[in-house]
Amino acid sequence: MGATHTPMSQSVDSFVSQNEARFLEELKDFLRIPSISTLPEHQPDIARAAQFVAQQLKAVGMENIEIIPTDKHPLVYADWLHAPGKPTVLCYGHYDVQPPDPLELWNTPPFEPTIRDGDLYARGSADDKGQMHMHIKAIEALRAVHGTLPLNVKFLVEGEEEVGGASIAKFVPENREKLKADVALVSDTALYAEGIPTLCIGLRGLIYTEVECSGPARDLHSGLYGGAAPNAVFGLIELLAKAKRADGVIQIPGIYDDVKAPAAAELRSWSELPFSEKEFLEKEVGATQLTGESGHTVLERVWARPTLEVHGVAGGFTGAGAKTVIPAKATAKVSIRLVPDMDPQKVIAGLRRFVEENAPAGCKMEVRVLSSSPAIMVNPDHPAIAVAAQVFSEMLGKPTVFTRSGGSIPIVGDFGRHLGIPTVLMGFGLPDDGLHSPNEKYNLKNYYVGIMTIAHFLERYGA
8 A cells, every 4th residue: 555645545445444344245246146138038137236236326325316228228327416616427337247158167156256265256246246336335435434525426337238338328428418527437447467556548449240141042951962052151161261361460451541550658668568478378368379460469469459350150050960951041240359540330341341242152141230339549648547547556556557458348439429538447357357258256355455446536536
């Protein structure tokens, strides 16, 4: 802990320390709700999770709490606006989680939170229930110590982040006045490494598509028609193989035209991070070797270069035993990550053109865009970012590093575009938390320190 703590901020830390057991139990209750946004059968759990967030916000003294219905999953809004002349912070998080599959790879049930070696294992622990819950508990700590809040606060919590966030993307531009703030605060990122305070100032954008290939009118007998009829699965594989070279270079014409390279100072600061390619390969990736564009470092490739990935292929016969069919249809889930200055619509148009021009003989291709959002950069010189960096550094006793993330948080772009505000991306996860994977975890020390750090940030920014 830094030496510059005021008696007030020390009181906040004491309050958090004294209430650790209760804060943990509340988080565990939250994690037990299987709020999987992509599966319709979990609709009641989604409603329960939204209700849980609303109750927690009410318990810490937030006002004007609403569970707002949308076309899909509800949004939760709350505010506390009794600090005239002080800045307003908009706290964002999401209560929905990814499916836990494959279940057999979990060491303990995904929705029964379990502590091992100081880590809390459960689906959603780091992404994003544990991190979002820190914001609520920071408010509780500030109010307990001060009897009031040092600035104005608004909360907007969604239940569709893991499925593209269409409802919140519609809500934000339609509610500019309601959401008006000076800065947004999001904890949905990780520390660069354990103990290193990290502010993320760049996120890749994302285009998520389904590419469908149609061959014959129906599945055909491969003995009678093989050699003459187009095969939809093979046609899809052929097309996907053309889309990216073995060295990771994407073959969609024009895709690199608008890619903005990182500034020299940013590249220099990345080169000083304690990054080990060997450790990254062995501990995080777990493959025999890394892949991708050879002229760029690993951090450049995951933070500042566009990518094309195939997430799944469905089609034909995959059951036990043998069935000799020539499949009529096949579908692939394909995404493209974008970096600053790339225009999603231009890239989508290029992808459609590429698919059309490279459709194998006898195959009809269709591209369906499920979601798209541009890349984001946040100005590191913004006053709120400067305060966050200072507080973070004091709490962890090391200088704050500025990084990018290869992931995408579309809401950050929406806040910039429609509300004209930057986002402080202050996350407390760790690189090996296993987001979206079996045995997702969140470090308990980071949970408690995160609550304190967010409280100090709000205190300092309000001052």
